[in-house]
Amino acid sequence: MGVSEGIEGKVRQDLASLGGYVPSKAPENVARELGLREEDIIKLDDNENPYGCSPRVQQALGNCTYLYTYPDAGQTELRRQLQEYIGVDASYIVADNGSDQLIDNVLRLFLEPGDELINAIPTFDIFRVRALVYGGKLVNVPRDEDFVIDAAAIKAAVNKNTKMIVLATPNNPTGTITHQPDILELADTGIPLLVDEAYVEFSGETVTKLVNQYKNMMVLRTFSKWAGLAGLRIGYGVFPPKIAEYLMKLKLPYNVSVAARVAVRETLKDTQNLMSKVKAIVAERERLFTELGKLDWLKPFPSQANFVFCHVLKGKASDIQQALHDRGILIRYFDLPLLQNSIRISVGKPEHTDALLKALREIGS
Ligand SMILES: Cc1ncc(COP(=O)(O)O)c(C=O)c1O
CATH class of the missing domain: 3.40.640.10 (Type I PLP-dependent aspartate aminotransferase-like (Major domain))
Incomplete structure (x- = not known):
């Protein structure tokens, strides 16, 4: 075996060609790209808790x-x-x-x-x-x-x-x-x-x-x-x-x-406080679902989690994701056989919902 061939031929070929999980983009990288501060990024792409830990x-x-x-x-x-x-x-x-x-x-x-x-x-x-x-x-x-x-x-x-x-x-x-x-x-x-x-x-x-x-x-x-x-x-x-x-x-x-x-x-010593935040997120999820439903180009689906999934009825999900990204708002989009032209938005604090809705109205107009 020549030196130039390296060892890559020895690895499990099924793993070498595996289509991996697509992770989110780190907010610090997005902030750097956009010339923003990390704390100005609205992160609604990974279903995290916007209130943080106890x-x-x-x-x-x-x-x-x-x-x-x-x-x-x-x-x-x-x-x-x-x-x-x-x-x-x-x-x-x-x-x-x-x-x-x-x-x-x-x-x-x-x-x-x-x-x-x-x-x-x-x-x-x-x-x-x-x-x-x-x-x-x-x-x-x-x-x-x-x-x-x-x-x-x-x-x-x-x-x-x-x-x-x-x-x-x-x-x-x-x-x-x-x-x-x-x-x-x-x-x-x-x-x-x-x-x-x-x-x-x-x-x-x-x-x-x-x-x-x-x-x-x-x-x-x-x-x-x-x-x-x-x-x-x-x-x-x-x-x-x-x-x-x-x-x-x-x-x-x-x-x-x-x-x-x-x-x-x-x-586990602070569950009451944390569950009050969960309750706030659930209430905000319902507001987000209702408000997204008012946009005639989105079809949100009822959710029991801390995010809302929507079909995009007009335009491209990837364009919406990119336009939000350029405004420092991160969401996920999907364009796969069973997830065509769709987006997923994590529930943030009320002010995050407000910023998101304002941006979506601008993008959709
Ligand atoms: C359905 C589901 N299972 C598991 C996980 C992974 O969670 P963890 O952070 O505990 O690895 C996620 C994270 O998004 C998820 O959506």
Whole structure:
């Protein structure tokens, strides 16, 4: 082999050609590009919490003396705190650095090359990407025109090669909820079912407490959205205890940082304050939905999460995203087979909604 050939030919070719997850643009880069200050960027592209984390977290992190030690690999205190918060025994709980990482670990635990994973599309793209990383075969079952899952079609897609069903509720990017009877219908197939409840604090509907009644149900949750801790990376899941045990073994030992553990401890002492912010976001979501519906070139969809998804009826979604970007307002656009000409806008503070609506009216006129 000549020196010029390098080592790239040795890598897994399926990974080399994998279409990866498209992340958002960092606001500091946008600010630099536009000659703005970072604090002037209105960030409505990643479903973060515009009110930030609890002030208790900020303060405790400043006073944290144990950043030089590794965290407890067994997550003893963390799992106990989560047990108290969700009312499920600690033996069912595993935490990781974001629920993204738990999606990855769960798929790694279950999928062998060629195994089928049923995915209710359009949905969170990490399911597709990480399934492909582990050699999984995606079986895509489309949602209906209102993005409601087709439980009958999902059940009909089950065959001897089916290893898992994944379901985000509320769904990203559409905000659609899947109600408990439909989730349980999928659980009744006996196929391992991963329910991703990243936005559950905004919808209030959860199946977390049913995990101990089903041998095959797993639920993922996160502190990124309701608790404003996206930057610290802390998510957790509720699993049948044997699966939790395997995941504890599979995870990297010190996966949740000391800082994230301090943040969880303080967050859980401040839930009343944080849930009042969640309530404000839900109220603002409804205002955003109503106001977007007044623009005759957008069709917003009802949402149970902290964002609103819209079809663009006139003009191009990418042009709208770019025009907002040029004004320092960041949103997401999609132009994919099942997400044609659409945008997704995270719910901000009322002043962010006002700035967004003003910009949209200018762009649309
Ligand atoms: C449905 C869904 N699941 C999981 C995640 C990942 O969250 P985390 O920040 O906990 O990794 C997101 C983030 O946008 C999401 O939308």
